[in-house]
Amino acid sequence: MRISSLYKILTIVSTIFIVLFLYLDLDFYDAPFQKNIKVSSPDQCMSCHSTYESLDKSHPIEIFGCAKCHGGNKFATNKIDAHVGIVNNPSRLEHTDRFCSECHSDVVNRIKMNPMETQRGIKHVLQEQWVEKSTGLDDKEFAKELAQSHFAKACASCHVNQDEDIFHDKSLAKGGGCADCHRVEGIFKEVHPKFTTKIPSSTCLKCHNRSNRIGTSYFGKFESEGYGTPYKNGEFTNKLDSSRFYYELPADVHHQKAGLDCIDCHTEIGVMGDGRENIHMEDAVDIKCKDCHSPEFKDFLPDTLAQKLLDLNGTMPTSPKQIAYSSRKNAPLYNLQKDKNDKIQFYRKRDGSAFDLTKMSDKSYHNSSIHERLDCSACHTQWIASCYGCHEVYFENGKQFDWVKKEVTKGKWLEFRSFLRFESPSLGIGYNEKIMPFAPGCQVIGTIFKDKKVEQFHAMAMAGWEPHTTGKARTCVDCHIDPASLGLGRGTLKIKKEKITFSPFYNSKKSGMEFDYAIDAFVSLEGKQFQTTSREKARGFNKEEVEGIVEAYKCILCHREYEDKIYKNFEKSKLLFKEGKTSCLK
Amino acid sequence: MKIIISWICLALFNVSIISGLILAFIYKPFNAYESVQTITYLVPYGNLFRQIHYFSSELFVVFLILHIILELLKYKIKISASSWNYSVFATLLLFFLMFTGYVLKADLNGLSAGQVALSLIEQTPVLEWFLPLFEDTNIFVWKFYIWHILFLPILIGFAIYKHVDKLKTKYFIIGLGLTFLSMMIFDMPKDLDINLTLVHVTGPWFFRGAENLLVEGISPLLVDIIILIPFMLLISYFYLENRRKTINYLLLLWAALYAYFIFI
Amino acid sequence: MKDQVPIMDQYNLKDVNPKRRKILKTIVKALPFIGGASLVYPLYEFTSFSQSKKFSLAIPLDKLTSPVTKHTKALIKKEGEKIQVFDSRCTHMGCILNIDNKNNKFVCPCHSSEFDLNGKRLKGPAKRDLDILDYKIENEILYIG
Numbered sequence: 001m002r003i004s005s006l007y008k009i010l011t012i013v014s015t016i017f018i019v020l021f022l023y024l025d026l027d028f029y030d031a032p033f034q035k036n037i038k039v040s041s042p043d044q045c046m047s048c049h050s051t052y053e054s055l056d057k058s059h060p061i062e063i064f065g066c067a068k069c070h071g072g073n074k075f076a077t078n079k080i081d082a083h084v085g086i087v088n089n090p091s092r093l094e095h096t097d098r099f100c101s102e103c104h105s106d107v108v109n110r111i112k113m114n115p116m117e118t119q120r121g122i123k124h125v126l127q128e129q130w131v132e133k134s135t136g137l138d139d140k141e142f143a144k145e146l147a148q149s150h151f152a153k154a155c156a157s158c159h160v161n162q163d164e165d166i167f168h169d170k171s172l173a174k175g176g177g178c179a180d181c182h183r184v185e186g187i188f189k190e191v192h193p194k195f196t197t198k199i200p201s202s203t204c205l206k207c208h209n210r211s212n213r214i215g216t217s218y219f220g221k222f223e224s225e226g227y228g229t230p231y232k233n234g235e236f237t238n239k240l241d242s243s244r245f246y247y248e249l250p251a252d253v254h255h256q257k258a259g260l261d262c263i264d265c266h267t268e269i270g271v272m273g274d275g276r277e278n279i280h281m282e283d284a285v286d287i288k289c290k291d292c293h294s295p296e297f298k299d300f301l302p303d304t305l306a307q308k309l310l311d312l313n314g315t316m317p318t319s320p321k322q323i324a325y326s327s328r329k330n331a332p333l334y335n336l337q338k339d340k341n342d343k344i345q346f347y348r349k350r351d352g353s354a355f356d357l358t359k360m361s362d363k364s365y366h367n368s369s370i371h372e373r374l375d376c377s378a379c380h381t382q383w384i385a386s387c388y389g390c391h392e393v394y395f396e397n398g399k400q401f402d403w404v405k406k407e408v409t410k411g412k413w414l415e416f417r418s419f420l421r422f423e424s425p426s427l428g429i430g431y432n433e434k435i436m437p438f439a440p441g442c443q444v445i446g447t448i449f450k451d452k453k454v455e456q457f458h459a460m461a462m463a464g465w466e467p468h469t470t471g472k473a474r475t476c477v478d479c480h481i482d483p484a485s486l487g488l489g490r491g492t493l494k495i496k497k498e499k500i501t502f503s504p505f506y507n508s509k510k511s512g513m514e515f516d517y518a519i520d521a522f523v524s525l526e527g528k529q530f531q532t533t534s535r536e537k538a539r540g541f542n543k544e545e546v547e548g549i550v551e552a553y554k555c556i557l558c559h560r561e562y563e564d565k566i567y568k569n570f571e572k573s574k575l576l577f578k579e580g581k582t583s584c585l586k
Numbered sequence: 587m588k589i590i591i592s593w594i595c596l597a598l599f600n601v602s603i604i605s606g607l608i609l610a611f612i613y614k615p616f617n618a619y620e621s622v623q624t625i626t627y628l629v630p631y632g633n634l635f636r637q638i639h640y641f642s643s644e645l646f647v648v649f650l651i652l653h654i655i656l657e658l659l660k661y662k663i664k665i666s667a668s669s670w671n672y673s674v675f676a677t678l679l680l681f682f683l684m685f686t687g688y689v690l691k692a693d694l695n696g697l698s699a700g701q702v703a704l705s706l707i708e709q710t711p712v713l714e715w716f717l718p719l720f721e722d723t724n725i726f727v728w729k730f731y732i733w734h735i736l737f738l739p740i741l742i743g744f745a746i747y748k749h750v751d752k753l754k755t756k757y758f759i760i761g762l763g764l765t766f767l768s769m770m771i772f773d774m775p776k777d778l779d780i781n782l783t784l785v786h787v788t789g790p791w792f793f794r795g796a797e798n799l800l801v802e803g804i805s806p807l808l809v810d811i812i813i814l815i816p817f818m819l820l821i822s823y824f825y826l827e828n829r830r831k832t833i834n835y836l837l838l839l840w841a842a843l844y845a846y847f848i849f850i
Numbered sequence: 851m852k853d854q855v856p857i858m859d860q861y862n863l864k865d866v867n868p869k870r871r872k873i874l875k876t877i878v879k880a881l882p883f884i885g886g887a888s889l890v891y892p893l894y895e896f897t898s899f900s901q902s903k904k905f906s907l908a909i910p911l912d913k914l915t916s917p918v919t920k921h922t923k924a925l926i927k928k929e930g931e932k933i934q935v936f937d938s939r940c941t942h943m944g945c946i947l948n949i950d951n952k953n954n955k956f957v958c959p960c961h962s963s964e965f966d967l968n969g970k971r972l973k974g975p976a977k978r979d980l981d982i983l984d985y986k987i988e989n990e991i992l993y994i995g
Contacts, residue, residue, distance in 0.1 A: 006590060007756070008878050014763020015885040021766050022634075022888055039628055039901070073779055075623035085782040098781060611897050629899040631892035759882035 043067045043074035045082065052192040058312060059195070069099050091178035093117065093161040100178070110273035111178070116207075117160040119151075120279045125534045126151055129444070129459040133532045136446075136457030136514065143457075146394065146448070149411045156403035158207035166406060172241075174206050181271075197312050198350050201261040209240070212441060213385040216240065218262075218468040220251030222385055222422050249422065250382050252470045258355045264348055265292070267331035268309070274329055280535070282431055282465075286329045289376040292346065293360040295324035297338050306332035315352025365567040375434040375466075379479070381425050382471040386439035388419035388520045396450040419506070419519055424484040426522055429545075430464035431535040438464045438487065438522060441534065445513070458514055460531040462487075462522050464538055476556045480549055487522035487540045493550075500525065500550050558584070592653045593754045596746070597761030598646040603739060605639035606687075615731040618692030619780065626777070640774055642765045643684060647792070650677065658823065658837070661830050669749050670824045676745035678817050679738055681792060686734035688790040690727055694778040699789040700730060702797070709806040795847040816840055906995040911987065918949050918967065924983055924994050925949070925956065927967055935983040935994055936969050942976035956980070 040046040045066035054061040059069075067074030069090045076082035090099040096108045115121050130137070130147040137143040162175025174180060181203055182195040201215075208215035213223055221240065228236030228245045240246045254260045263271075270286025278284040300306060300323050309332070310318045320337035335347040336357070346355045360366070398412025425437035441463020448455040479485045483493040483502055491504035502525045504518035513519065517530040524530065527543030541549065559566050566573040576582050612629060614621040625632035654677070657663075663670065689700035704721050707713050722728040778784065789797050799809050816837055823833045907921060914933075919926045925936040925947065936956075938946050945960035955972065956965040963974025971979050985994045 007760075010760045010763070011756070011878060011881050014760045014766075015881040017763050018759075018766050018885045019888045021770070022892065044627060071779065071781065073623070073777070075620075075627045077627045081627075081776060084776055085779055608893060608896065612899065624901065628901070630895035632896060632899070634892060635896060756882055759885040762885060 041065075044077055045072070045074060047077065048079070048082075053194075055193065056195045071099070089164075089176055089179060091176060091182075093177045096177060106275075107272060110275050111160060113275065113277040114160065114273035115278055115281060115284055118277065119155065119159050120277070121281055122155050123151060124279050125442075126155075128534050129442070129461050129532070133461070134444075134457050134459035136455065149394070150392070150413055152402045152404040153400045153411065153413045154415070158210075162403075163406060172206060197263075197309065199261070199263050200350070204262045212439070212463070212465050212467070214465070214468045216246065217383075217385055218252045218255055220249050220255070220469075221246040222249045222383070223420075225417065225420060250469065250471060252468050253472075254470060258346075258348060258353075260348060261350055264335060264350075267326055267329070267333065268305075269329045269331040270326075280431070286326050286331055288327060290360060291324065291326045291328075291333060292336055292357060295333070295336055295344070296327065297322040298325050300337075304332070306334045310334050313349060313352075315349070316347040316354075363562075364569065365562045368567065368570050370570055373433075373435050375430060375432070375436040377437055377466045377470075378427055378435045379473040380470050381437045381467050381474075382469040383422040384425040384437045384439045384467040384469065386421040386426070386520070387417055388421060388440055388443055389417065389445065390440065390443055391416040391418065392444050392446040394446065394448045394450070396448070421490075421520065424478065424482050425467065426462070426487045426520075427479065427485055428462065428464055428487055428522060428533075428540045429538060431538050433537050436464045437467055438462045438540070439467075441465070443519075443531065456514060460515065461534055462531045462540070463534060473562070476552070476560060476562075480552045480556055484520070486546055486549060488525060488546075489518040489521035491518070495550070495553060500547070588656050591649060591656065593757045594760055594764070595646060595649040595653050596750060596754070597757035598642050598649060598764070599746070600755070600758055601642040601761045601765055602639060602646055605635050605642060606735070608635050609639055610735060613690070615690070615727050616725045618690065618727045622691050622693070623777070637769050637774055638762075638765050641768045641772070642761065643687065645761075645764055645768060647680070647684065650680065654820075658830075658834055663824060665749070667824060671821060672745040672748040674817055674820045676742050676749060677820070679742045679745065683734060683738045683742060685790060685793065686730045686738065689730045690734055691777065692727055694780050694782055694784070695787060695789065697726060697780060698787045699793070700726060702789065702800070706806050706809065710810050711807060713810070791848070795844040798847045798850050906993070909992045909994075911990045911992055914992070918951070920947075920949055922946070925980075926992070933985065933987075933992065934968070935985045937981035937983055939981075940976055941971070941978040941980060942974065
């Protein structure tokens, strides 16, 4: 073909092609024209997602846009290009460095080391109890495997960065990074989530409803044997969740009287972490009873964390004269304020309701030297969830969901309960060397079905914690002469002619246990420690302590009230008694 | 027939230059990624001109390679030595032009490619003295920009002027038509945000062979020499009249090896 | 030799009419220009894209100490409570005006146009009065634009 003809053909075809392409809107290609594109600010995401609202007051969508938090291409005007590299939940801890640390770098780093994320406490106790202190598991390697298997199947679901997608029931979904606690609306893409600092207690209870049952106890719910009675209209009642049931017992007085939520006491630094890789819960928790009931006030200064939190909350006065600070980690308790008339007021963070605080008692019986080793919780606990006789069963060939691997793997754990108690909380020396309530933590009696053989083991441990069932103080008799409170177990305590004897009700050996002490016995009358603890300094009472406590019966039998005048200056009273100047033995 | 290919080749180059000049009205090298994205998504017909520029450049390379192959298979050269040399020089410069253009889009791929180029220059013995000609500490793409819109077009324009006997501007419309055709058929590769974490960042396709050589740990100087081998062969093709077939085979061998490294 | 057809016509089997051939030739010659011209409209749209930020200014009221203050793009006149804001660009060629406090005038340094303090054109090559800008006052702060 001649050049000129070829040239003519090509020219004609090209021109027609160009003109058609430019001026005809045909469907089979993506015409790159973008006339009349509406330039939306601050980024193009809003041109499609115009109905999305801001995350909260501090992250207004008119200024942040979408791409600053979610990634993607903020200029793109079509779905495919815009969503390249987009992140669904940027508050997950693997994304927070990229998106959140520009402003929140310190929080991001603290959360990653928080025991709520690392679960170090759980792992530590499992290791200590099952591998080192258990009886019946001679193969330590196997014990380690068991502990890891139990952790993966039964414990690992509760951590801050859990994968929220794997939960079928979205209302119970745990995890999601910052969203795990802070999100209140819009889980799973129905609507853009909203974050809040007024975290409702139900969010905390997503996870804190097991183990030592602090969450449920605070609201007066005691997890019971599991029958679901009374059956009303043929249905279970008093359901904690699909498989657990509860009794109504007295709730914590902070809930009864003021309806306080977890966040009203637990400070930011105590919950999100203090920057150290704490192992145990008590290392991380910041608040103490005296922080509110015997507060230390400091001047309220602008441009501090306290001011920012107050502004964000928006329900209580935003410029008090002074606010209280926690004694342990110096966190601002911005809801405990002193106004310019020096009036002290406590505000509920949820809605700003004001309450008057009961100051810590300065009565003589509250400060006497004989009780100086008592933690507040020793007297002021109404009841503590005590799950004696927890039976764990392991089927090697069964299959169960593994929360670490996120798939069903070999090995199945089942949990059975028997000797549940709540009254007369046992006492012991806690991790802080003060006397506090103790209960099983955890007392595991286990059966392993493996290789067609059955193995038994037990790891009996008691643990001390603040049960969150605060109430009026226990009576003198309740602590001093109740064997359960002393840690001896339930049974008969007899004092005859100054000789103290105790016989427990529960006969472990006869009941088929591999140990010979009563199942609810922490220590013996002689101070022998039957059960172990998971804290170095924690233990049951020793011989001197048990004897010393019981000895008080001599006074208490007659002088049963706190207000009794002998307790006004007990040292003096004791002296008078020893000198025979009292009317007691007459 | 064969000569039409060379004229279309030149036409595509012209299309590329003109579309590039149009883009230069809006492209801002000190805010590179944002201005590229603005052109692509917000400016009316911005994406059109960007795609014209991209596809005409890529088609230019394709047609150029075709043109070279056709001329090499003739074994008879009708042009002067200087014209031949200028053409090889223009081809070498063209790949630099393509590379700097790739850097100018300033997304993750572009900036990484620029960084690799700067490091390659820095680690080559004599070339490292010319590093200030390419590196700007304040605005990363600035000197690449100057090369891409000023020096390289001038040099290539001059070299092509010395190589081509006459300028057939009437083929411009055919070049444009071919560009539009390829716009319809093919997709431009997607821009990647600079904050994405990717396992692999790739450079322009013609550089991928060299990239994989660098992955294998070959020294930068050796990589530079390997890149320059085909151009040295092309120049010697003119002078070594009796060995032209051997040179063609050597070129084929080099191309095969390089292609192997692209796909490895 | 007379019967031989000219070489050119040997190949144009369809076309014998010279006039039609000329028209076709012109059309084909014009096609590249048509193709190029079709890109003029897109080019126009392309280059006229602007993404400039709207001018806005915020000045606390207590900073307006003198009766007339000049900010880069606005001239602010304050008479007690009354405030007037003018565009500081001369209506002739757009240079920024200077304030002549002695004679109470705005004077243009480029071509010597003059305006009074109410924005009215006094003399010079400028033909229009000064443009008045909208403003609003909120929380003791003057917002312009």
